[in-house]
Amino acid sequence: MSALSRQAMAEHGADRFEASGTGGGEAPAVDFGPLAESLGFRLRLAQIKAFEDFFSAFAEEGLQPGSFSVLITIGENPGIRQGVLAGALMIKRSHMAKIVQGFDEAGLVERRVPQDDRRAVELTLTAAGRQRVEAVMPKFLAHEKASAAALTETERQTLLSLLHKLGGF
Template sequence: MREAATMDVTTRTASPVAVGELGQSLGFLLRLAQLQSFEDFFSAHGPQGLKPGEFSVLFVIHRNPGIRQSALGQRLMIKRAHMTKLIRAFEDRGLVSRRIPDEDRRAIELTLTDAGIAALDTASGAFFAYEETTGAPLTLIERDRLVALLRKFTGIDEVAG
């Protein structure tokens, strides 16, 4: 068992709070990092418009025209019911079109509409500019290393295209 460590968490708090062994927990630290990133994203300094999850879904559809809704949900780890609701909302906003292929009537293929591409283009500039600052406490080398480790941890391998 690891030696009990005391870690002070001062980010976003008025005074230090000891978290003990939680400071060595990968899951705990990933969750705090996600919450901090989302808080920054939704602040006045972050991009306005699409939520991070919405942006991610549209971005992946754009990179994979005709992607099956089930494959998209699996890759982004979005539950089927939530994915269905999200895609319907995108369709209602005119951002995504759905197609049922003749060879598999149970499948749904997704493509961005012209309005979806325009919304993504608008959001992409702000999103990726924001991404440049989200790792501000880290050096560029540290940020690149963290991204590489998280890609390894999550199993994300870039597919050509």
């Protein structure tokens, strides 16, 4: 049964997705019941898997998905406020403070307090920071491509669009 053909069946509320083991042979099937139809549940499973893949690919670089996205986004938005960055990436401000502190100490990010609002912090990549991003980017793009290998390009774009729409932003 193809994944997309399930659509018609589901209208009758009669199907149940199951978890069969990934590779190893005789993993018992698990019935997810109503969870199988839950977007939140499926999102969680997909995201955990995506994170694991990212980790195993970038472990040696000492990179984590979260902080890597911070670095890239600062590069794309020089002078961005720390709170705005946190909001966009859905990272709590308290956590963002830690992350930025780490990057600052590592010399990858510069924090600048603007004169018109001395509470705020504006973030920019240092030369080392830009260099770091450029160094890792090719591997990142390759990883992206590989992680979407199970989908056609059209499916991938559809998935992106639907996630985008679901988030409402």
